[in-house]
Amino acid sequence: MAKTRKSIKEQAHAHRGQIPKGARKEEIIRAAAKLFSQKSYHDVTMDDIAEKVGVAKGTIYLYFDSKENLYLEIMEETYEEIESILERETAKSDPAPLKLKKVLGLIFKFYLQNLDVLRILSRDETHLIREHYEFTEHWRLRRIKLYEKILEKGINEGSFRPFKTELTALIIFGLVRSVMFYYKSEKSAESIAEEVFSMISExxxxxxxxxxEAARM
Amino acid sequence: MAKTRKSIKEQAHAHRGQIPKGARKEEIIRAAAKLFSQKSYHDVTMDDIAEKVGVAKGTIYLYFDSKENLYLEIMEETYEEIESILERETAKSDPAPLKLKKVLGLIFKFYLQNLDVLRILSRDETHLIREHYEFTEHWRLRRIKLYEKILEKGINEGSFRPFKTELTALIIFGLVRSVMFYYKSEKSAESIAEEVFSMISExxxxxxxxxxEAARM
DNA sequence: CGTGTTGTACTGACTAGTCAGTCATTCGAT
DNA sequence: ATCGAATGACTGACTAGTCAGTACAACACG
Structure with a gap:
């Protein structure tokens, strides 16, 4: 169709100068992450995102195939980052209790720095899209495995009493999430980790x- | 518009006979709850629900003002039920540890019986609609308060060591949710509660x- | 130097589809 | 015959994704 798409405004404003190199993509990710953390997936429109970045909607589609894809890329980026931080830490040969405490500290620290995206990542929107479900499940399982490893190590070392690591890892996973989300405090990540660790351990x-006494209740 | 809405099919099938009294509403709630637990709010259409119940879409609007309203009513119903069970239990004068264990048992039991709705209730779709956000927040706060009460009682009794009840209640809240969702086990609610309680207490x-030893790490 | 050409980042009006909610009509029980 | 319950075709608002066209920079050539 050779219809002219010119509007009433007729090239109203000059183009904003092109932005460096791959900066656009990063810009879009940041803006979208912020919006997705404030509203649900379905309540954020591509127009919203475009407006926030200050580009036209079409521009977003130059960098991402689809809305789902954009969403997934945001999660992937963040996920990779925290997971690599965590795995670098667990590779060290600290005793299990210290290792656990450090891991908690790193998680809380990362969370404090990445509130927006983490809020998306931990959301229980397991039904959004198939890929999202698989993604969050994969992430959850991997984190739980990480906890299990530490717990097993502690049991072998004799620093942890013998318990079912599967359930305990699940417990730690859930409690960390809850504290991340709902604990309003001015404290540092380390001291939150300290507090939480003390509850878990004792x-x-x-x-x-x-x-x-407790057993015969 | 006085247009005739008759289609090609021309009154295809006979109407099903009317159902008792308020049974329809309950039927709709159950069907909707099931669907909402399988797909996200936005992915469940009113047509889906109507089809599942076996009525026309218009019928749903005889019982509910809107989709949001239907969703909210599902949550409200379930929430009232579990909360009244829990509060009946906490009104008793058991020692705090036993009380906590019993509460955990009741929660897991209720969850096992109401998997569908609980999955909706605990979903972190905090941004869906304003009312939903307020609702889930209210619910969370009330549950946390319930834990706090038990914890305070235990500290006063001397059965719990003195700790910050706010953080600990949050921890219990989160860990319970995680176990509810992700713990795959054939065990009874009581024995799951037993296991979880043992981790929390020891x-x-x-x-x-x-x-x-742990302190000077 | 001016003029043409090409590449590319971007634009935004438009399309095609979806779905909550409505309401004129029909059913069926009394 | 009457009337409340139920129906389902239809509407209107909304939005993901498209694509013909624009702006601009860089380079080429006479």
Missing amino acids: GILAPGYEKA | GILAPGYEKA
Whole structure:
């Protein structure tokens, strides 16, 4: 169709100068991440994102195949980053309790620095799209495996008592998420990690009130 | 517009007879709950729900003002039920540890019986609609308050060591959610509660490996 | 130097499809 | 015959994705 698409405005404003190199893509990711963290996937339109970046909608499609793809790329980027930080830490040969504490610290620190994206990543929107579901599941499983490794190491070392690492890893995973999201505090990542670690390691029971007593309830 | 809406089919099938009284509404809620638990809010259409119930879409609007409203009513119903069960339990004068264990048991039991709706309720779709956000926040806060009460009681009784109840309640909240969702097990609600309670109360550290050691890490 | 050509980043009006909600009509029980 | 319950075709608003066209820079050539 050879229709002229010129509008009333007739080339209203001059083009903004081109942005460096791959900066556009990064710009779009940042803006989209912010929006996705504020509203749900479906409530963020491609027009919203375009407006926030200050480009036309078509531009976004020069860098991403689809909305789903953009969403997935945001998650992937962040995921890779935190996971590599964590795996670098666990590769060290610290004793298990210290290792766990450090990992918690790194997670809380990363979270504090990446509130927006983490909020998306941890969202339980397991039904959005198939890829998203698979992605978050993969991520969850990998994190839980990481915890399990540390726990197993601790049990072997004798620093942790013997328990089912599967359930315990799940517990740690869930509790970390909850603290990340809902714990309002001015404290540093390290001191939050410290507090959380202390609860995980010692439990809630008073030393006087011992297992024997609790067991026959 | 006084246009005739008759289609080619021309009254294809006979109407199903009317259903008892308020049974229709309950039917719709159940069908919708099932669908919402399988797909996200936006991916479930009113046509889907109508089809699943076996009525026309218009019928749903005889019982609910809007899709949002239907969604909210599902949540409200379930929420009221579990919360009243929990509050009946906490009103008893059991010692705190037993009380906590019982509450965990009831939550897991209720969850096992109401997988569909709980999956919706605990979903972190905090941005769907304003009412939904307020609703889930209200629910979370109330549950956390419930944990806090039990924890405070335990500290006063001397059965729990003194810790920050706010953070600990948040931890329990998160860990329960995680276990509910992801713990694949054939065990009964009681025995899951037992396992979880044991982790919460005793922690992960081996008795030999004591605080002193952990503290100077 | 001016003029033409090419490459590319970008634009935004438009298309095609979706879906919540409506309402004129029909059903069926009394 | 009457009337409330139920129907489902239709509407209107919305949005992901498209693509013909624009702007501009860089280089080429006479």
